[in-house]
Amino acid sequence: MLRSLPVLIALAVPATALAQQSAPVSDLQYQLTFTAATAQRRSLTVTTRFQVGGDGTVLLSLPSWTPGAYEVSNFARQVSNFSATQNGEPIAWAKADPDTWRLKPAGRGEVTLTFDFLADQLDNAKAWSKPDFLLVNGTNIFLYPEGRSLDFPARVTVATEPTWQVATGMAPGTASRTYRAGNYHDLVDMPFFIGRFDLDSAQVEGKWVRLASYPTGALAGSQRTAFWGDLKRYLPQTIAVFGVAPYENYTNLLIFEPEFGGGSALEHQNSHVGVYTPLLIGSPVLPSITAHEILHLWNVKRLRPADMVPYAYDHWMPTPWLWVSEGITDYYADVALVRAGVIDSTDFLALTAGKMQEVADVPAVSLDDASIDAWIGMTDGTGSIYYPKGSLAGMLLDIRIRAATGNQKSLDDVMRSLYRSTYEKGKGFTPKDWWDAVSAAAGGVSFTEFNARYIGGREPYPYAADFALAGLTAVVDSNRVARVGIQTSADSATRVLAATPDGAFASAGGLAGDELVRVGPLDASSPSWAEQFRAKYGSAAEGTIIPVTVRRDGQLVALQMPLRFVIIRSYRLVPDPNASAAAVRVRRGIMTGKAG
Numbered sequence: 001m002l003r004s005l006p007v008l009i010a011l012a013v014p015a016t017a018l019a020q021q022s023a024p025v026s027d028l029q030y031q032l033t034f035t036a037a038t039a040q041r042r043s044l045t046v047t048t049r050f051q052v053g054g055d056g057t058v059l060l061s062l063p064s065w066t067p068g069a070y071e072v073s074n075f076a077r078q079v080s081n082f083s084a085t086q087n088g089e090p091i092a093w094a095k096a097d098p099d100t101w102r103l104k105p106a107g108r109g110e111v112t113l114t115f116d117f118l119a120d121q122l123d124n125a126k127a128w129s130k131p132d133f134l135l136v137n138g139t140n141i142f143l144y145p146e147g148r149s150l151d152f153p154a155r156v157t158v159a160t161e162p163t164w165q166v167a168t169g170m171a172p173g174t175a176s177r178t179y180r181a182g183n184y185h186d187l188v189d190m191p192f193f194i195g196r197f198d199l200d201s202a203q204v205e206g207k208w209v210r211l212a213s214y215p216t217g218a219l220a221g222s223q224r225t226a227f228w229g230d231l232k233r234y235l236p237q238t239i240a241v242f243g244v245a246p247y248e249n250y251t252n253l254l255i256f257e258p259e260f261g262g263g264s265a266l267e268h269q270n271s272h273v274g275v276y277t278p279l280l281i282g283s284p285v286l287p288s289i290t291a292h293e294i295l296h297l298w299n300v301k302r303l304r305p306a307d308m309v310p311y312a313y314d315h316w317m318p319t320p321w322l323w324v325s326e327g328i329t330d331y332y333a334d335v336a337l338v339r340a341g342v343i344d345s346t347d348f349l350a351l352t353a354g355k356m357q358e359v360a361d362v363p364a365v366s367l368d369d370a371s372i373d374a375w376i377g378m379t380d381g382t383g384s385i386y387y388p389k390g391s392l393a394g395m396l397l398d399i400r401i402r403a404a405t406g407n408q409k410s411l412d413d414v415m416r417s418l419y420r421s422t423y424e425k426g427k428g429f430t431p432k433d434w435w436d437a438v439s440a441a442a443g444g445v446s447f448t449e450f451n452a453r454y455i456g457g458r459e460p461y462p463y464a465a466d467f468a469l470a471g472l473t474a475v476v477d478s479n480r481v482a483r484v485g486i487q488t489s490a491d492s493a494t495r496v497l498a499a500t501p502d503g504a505f506a507s508a509g510g511l512a513g514d515e516l517v518r519v520g521p522l523d524a525s526s527p528s529w530a531e532q533f534r535a536k537y538g539s540a541a542e543g544t545i546i547p548v549t550v551r552r553d554g555q556l557v558a559l560q561m562p563l564r565f566v567i568i569r570s571y572r573l574v575p576d577p578n579a580s581a582a583a584v585r586v587r588r589g590i591m592t593g594k595a596g
């Protein structure tokens with residue numbers, strides 16, 4: 001998953017994991033009905049049919065989360081009008097827990113369940129509808145028997161308007177608009193677009209890639225051509241890292257919605273869902289997020305920490321390895337783009353410096369803790385820090401391996417060897433698997449200390465020493481900036497939402513809730529007053545008294561505010577003109593993917 005801009009953080013609550021087992025069920029078939037009529041209610045109707053062998057109690061559940069989106073969502077909250085029948089007669093049912101239904105069949109035979117699912121959540125892990133369109137994820141709607149093997153085949157039928165389209169990574173069945181999956185994990189890993197949307201396809205490296213985008217016309221003309229042009233360049237670079245393209249075909253499912261702030265995407269085994277503001281069309285964010293999701297085809301969808309194999313759907317699955325699953329995925333997205341020429345080396349170094357900045361701007365936290373705490377949704381700025389910090393850890397490992405082997409080996413070798421020794425052997429990777437592979441690639445060098453200090457520990461990264469091995473220099477620019485020390489709301493630059501404790505405004509007696517009227521000679525109603533403030537007082541003496549007028553409870557209040565400064569550090573990463581030949585080889589190796 002990747003979120004480019006701040007989004008709402010859901011409170012993660014672990015689902016009740018009760019030790020329960022359903023009576024056996026077989027021959028599961030699902031039908032999704034989404035038409036102009038159901039779209040009017042912003043819902044789809046889901047019918048589930050299955051066979052039971054007797055009158056034993058059946059327990060059917062919906063997942064509490066979607067793999068890749070590390071938050072508990074309890075999709076069952078969107079269900080209404082649930083009914084159960086057998087031979088046309090209603091059968092008794094009740095909720096057993098927040099996402100489980102308990103049924104009592106009358107005896108052997110087919111049982112039919114029907115419910116409506118409210119599709120009003122614009123989120124790549126959820127369901128969202130418009131009058132002519134539906135996004136729905138399998139985790140939202142496909143019931144499974146509680147406590148039973150998930151290794152059961154399933155069939156899906158889509159009922160929709162004759163002129164509407166269906167796009168999904170699911171394999172087509174024999175009849176029109178039917179699909180099949182070999183097991184439940186595959187079934188819930190292939191989201192659907194149903195309705196009116198743009199759809200085209202192209203062959204890349206001998207396999208079909210589809211591009212479905214909603215609404216029609218949003219990603220069109222030269223911008224669609226550019227999307228395809230970029231993808232055809234970076235997709236081969238992602239395949240080159242692992243040496244295998246592990247999918248039959250690949251489907252990009254993209255939504256461009258003005259009400260959505262930023263961009264966010266979620267990976268699947270042969271597709272991904274991206275949700276973006278249309279403002280990001282044509283920006284470098286779109287290929288960057290798309291490359292990240294495509295890298296997940298290997299890293300996390302297949303090469304996965306052992307503590308998430310197999311996925312369980314009824315409870316959260318915290319892991320200390322998201323810095324690899326997300327952070328190193330993000331490193332390889334940048335690497336693939338620079339190797340493909342979609343971005344140049346200067347862009348690559350700017351992206352890396354941006355990640356250094358993100359890490360510097362939040363409290364120090366270990367990557368292990370940041371990863372395992374993802375489900376808590378930390379609000380101190382570290383909630384997603386395993387992306388940039390994990391990406392940087394990946395780059396430092398890459399540099400150390402290349403430097404230790406004269407650029408003969410790299411992190412690429414780690415990823416490729418683990419893919420073969422764990423995923424292709426039907427298992428997840430353990431901590432020992434990971435560090436043994438890193439050490440082997442580096443010719444036997446131990447990474448025990450690196451792990452203790454920079455992954456399990458919170459020590460600052462050794463940027464100077466490590467980047468020097470790649471002919472790079474990290475430059476920190478320090479700027480002294482005049483700061484009032486307040487937060488204002490997005491729609492008003494004068495209403496003080498919060499005053500920083502010990503900041504200039506607070507120390508002058510300013511309070512949250514005050515309305516700024518004048519700051520020195522500046523009229524606070526000017527949209528650019530803060531900018532003017534920094535310019536006017538940037539070189540004045542610390543402690544200079546500035547008269548400030550605020551409106552408080554309808555009265556004008558005069559404050560005497562002492563001038564305060566903060567030091568803003570900004571990072572740059574630049575090539576070292578005096579780098580050794582060996583260091584230049586490491587730098588070139590990262591950017592080109594070539595050894596030696």
Ligand SMILES: [Zn+2]
Pocket residue numbers: 001002267292293296325326329
């Ligand atoms: Zn991701």
